[in-house]
Amino acid sequence: MPLSKDVYRELEDVLGPENISEDPAILVGYQYPVPPVFGGDNAWSPRPSAVALPGSTKEVQAIMKLSNRRGIKSRAFGTGYVLYNRVENEDVMILDLRRMNRILDIDEKNMFIVVEPYVSFAQVQAEAHKRGLNCLIISAGAQASFLASHTSAHGHASQSISQSYSGRNLLAVEWVLPTGEILKMGSCGSGTGWFSGDGPGPSLRGIMRGAGGAYGGLGVFTKCAAHLHPWPGAPEMEITGISPEYEAEVPPFFEYHVLDFPDWNKFGEAIYKISKAGIAYAMHKTAGPGTHPAYVTTSNDEYWAKWQKGELRLPRISLSLVLAAHSKHGHEYQVKVLNKILEETQGRITPVGEEPTWKKRDYLHFIKICHIPRQPFRLCGGMAETFSSMETTDHISDLLAADEKLIDKYMKAKAIMDDGTINNWMVTYEDGHYAHYEGGILWNAQDQEAAKIVGGIYNEGEEIAKRMGANLAAFIPPGPLLKHGPAISNYHIWMRRIKKAFDPNEVSDNTYYISAKES
C-alpha cells in the first residue's frame, strides 16, 4: 500500500522531493527473487511502499519520529548485497543510506576510523593503507558497507586471525533508535570521542547487536567508529594488469601459500598451532564459500579449460595463508615457525598455490577484494550454507567432517557444484580458540529442480548442526532462527524484550529480527 499523500508530503519536506520516491521503477530495485532455500518460491519479495534517501542523522531522526507518529514501518538499507536486505513484510519504507557516505575521522595514532553508513570497506582500506593501517574486509567483499557489518551483521573475514571480526572491532556508535531518539553509545555518549565502545558512556553493544546484529530491525545506525589494524605493506598496493586480470606481487616480508593436510584432525591441529603462534596475517580454510580457482581465472570458461588440463586442483583439506611481517627478522621468524608447524602436523605447501598467476591473484583477493562476488555468483549464481557455526576450532573440525559427508551426498545427486573440492569455509580468531564456519554450497539459481533439492540440504544441515551442538546463531540473522530459540539459550525471549523496549510502536521492519508481538 502506498504512503498516504500527506505522509509523503511530510517526507518530501524533510528530505527534499528528489530524495523520496514511490515510483514503481524505483521500488523494484529493492525487491529480491527468493529461492526455495531461503523460504521462497523464486517469486519476488514484496515491493517497499517508498524509498527515502536521508542525508543526515537529523533527517533519519525526523523520519523515525514521523514513523512513530504516523504508523510507518521502515528498514535501513546499506549496499544491499544479497537477500538479507530484502523486506518480507508489506508496507515497509526503505531508508537507503547512500547519501550518508563520509569518512568523518581517521585517528591514526589511536588506530580507529569514524564513518557514515555508505562508506565501503574498500574505501576504508584505501585510506587506512596510506597511514600504515588496515581494516578487516569481510568475506561479503570490499564493496559492502563498513558500518553495516560492524553495527548490524556478523563480519567474518580471512584476516580475522589477526583482526578478529566486525562485532569485536566496533567502537562508539551513533544510533537513531526506532523511537527517534538519538543514542550515542560508548565514549561518544560521554562526549569524550569515538575511541571506545564500552565507555565512558553507555555500553549497550550486547543489546544493539547481540551475537550477529539486528539486520535493520532496531532503528538506524548513522555513525560508527571501528578499530583499524597494523598494515605491514606499502601505502598503496602495486597492482598490475587490466581488468579482470589484476595481479599483485607478494611483497617482501610477506608470504602466501596454500597448505594441505592428511585429515581434518591434523588440519585442526595446524590451525591451533598457527593461531597460537600469532604468525598469520590472514588465513582461512580454502574453497569457500566458492572456490579459489574462481579468483585466479577470469571466466568460467577459463576455469573449465584449465581444470580439464589438470590445473587448478585444490586439495579438500587445505588452508590458505598470508604471513606479513614488518622486518626481515620478523619474516624469518614467521617462516621458521610455519615450517615447524607443518612438520608437526604432516602438512605441506601445495604446488597449486605456488603457481605465479594463482599466487598473485589469490593474494590480491585475500588482502584487498575478499571473496564472495566472484566465487559463487560467477560460478553458479546461487549460494547458501548447509549450516554455519561460531565456536571452538576443535568442534568446527568435527563439523567440517560431518559437512563433507552431507555435501558429498548432494554432489552425487548433481544438485550442487562439484569441482572436486568442497566449498565450506572457516576462519579463526583470538588465538585460535574461537572460529567461524560456513558450509558453502553453490548451485545454478535458475535450475528449479536443483533449487528444490538444495532446500533439502539446508534442512538436513540444520539437523546435523543441532545434533552436534553447533552454534546456529553464527551467520544466519536472528529472525530465521527463531524456531531454534529454545536450543540457543532462549535468545528469542530476550530479543523480544529488547524489541518491545526499544521499538514500542514496531516501526523498524522485523524481517530479519523479531516482532514485539507474541505470535
Added chain:
Amino acid sequence: MALKDFEQDMLKCPRCSECKWIPLSQIRSWEYAQVCPSIGKYNFHAYSCGGKLMMGNAILDGRIDYTDEYLNILYRCQMCGGCDVSCKCNKDMEPFAITQELRIKAVEDGQLLPAHMIVIDGLKAEDNMMLEEKAKRGKWAEGLDIKNITQDKASVYFHAGCRYSFDEELWPVIRSTVKLLQKSGVDLAIAGKDENCCGGRAYELGYVGEFTKYAENNLEMLKNAGIKTIVTSCADCYHSFKVLYPKMLNKQNIEVIHITEYLDRLIKKGKLKLTKKIPMAVTYHDPCHLGRMGESYTPWQGITKRVFNQVLVYDPPKPWRRGTHGIYQPPRDSIQSIPGIDLLEMPRHKEYAWCCGSGGGVKEAYPDFAIWAAQQRLAEAKATGAEAMITACPWCKRNFLDAIKENGEQLKIYDIVELIEQSI
C-alpha cells in the same frame, strides 16, 4: 539478442553493487571510488546497472509499466560502460548489453524521450545528430587541399563525425589532424558534405532501425570508394565502426583506426617528429568509447553447457568484452613523446575512467547532468596538479569546455592532436 534473451542474466545479479564502484582492487581513496555517474548523482539503486537489471526483469514479466521515472532511469545514463567493466571483473554477465536492450525495447514500445525524438528527427532529415543542415557538413574542410572519396581514390578515409563537422569551435582540431596526416604522407580523403552520421548514437538511444540504415549506407559508400582503412578522431564514431558495425551487421572488413593510434604509429615510425618542448603537466582523460568500449568485437556463436554439475560454460568459449583490450597506451605514448610534457594519471583511468558526462544522449536530454559529471572529472584532473587535461574525443572536449564555462575552472582542455601539432 533481445531483452528476453538476457532474462537469466538479469536474475543472476546478486545485487553486490560492484557496478557502482571502480574495480575494487583499484580503489585507492575515498574520493575517487565511484565509476557510475548515474548512481553517483541520483542515488536510488535503480540508477545503477544492477537496478536497471531489476527494472528489466520487472518490465519483462509485467510487474511494472513505463513511467516518466522509468525513462529517466534509462536515459540518465551515459552508456559509458563503467558498470560493465566493474561487474565483469567478477562475473560472466552482460550488464551493458542489457542496458542497451532496455533502450531498444523502450523505443520499440513507443516510449520515446522528447529530447531524443528531436535529435532523431534531425538525423532523419539532415543525416546528423547536431540539428544542423546537411549542406553545411563539409564546411570544416574549406580551404584544405584534400581528396573527396566520392570523386577520388585514396587509401585512407578520414571520418569527421557529426560533432566535429558542426561544432565550429572544434574545427581547428580536425583541420590540424588532416594537415598532420598529409604531412606524414598519408593518402587521405574525406567525404565532405556527403559524409553521414555513423549511426552509433542513434543505436545507443535505442533506435536500431536508424543505426542500421546509416551503417549500411556508410559501408556501401566505403565499398564503392575502395576504402580499406577508416581513421576518425571521434571516439563515438570509432566505436561504431569498430564494434557496432561488425556486431550488428556481421560484416565490416575495413580496418578502423582512431587518430590516437594512427599518430602513435607515425611517431614510432619517425614520420612525425616531435621536437618542440611543451613544458606542461597534463593529465589524459580516456574517452569511454575509445578505452573500455573500444576493444574489438569478436563474433561468437555457441551454446551453453553445464559442467561441475551446476556451472554454465560456453561452447566454444565466449570471447568476453571486458575493457581489457581498449585503446589505452597509444594516446599515452604519443603524449609522452612530446618533449617537456609531464603526464600525470588521474586516480580513475583506463578501463575504469570516469566518463566525461556527455554520452548516451545525456547531453541532449539532461544537459545539467552532463555538466555535473564533467565537473566531477575536472576536479579529479585538477587534483593531479595538471595544468591541462588532454582528451581524444570531440564529445568529451565539448562537454568539458561547457563545464568550464559554467564553473570558471582554470584547467585547459586539449585534444591530443593540438599538442602534437604544437610540438612539431
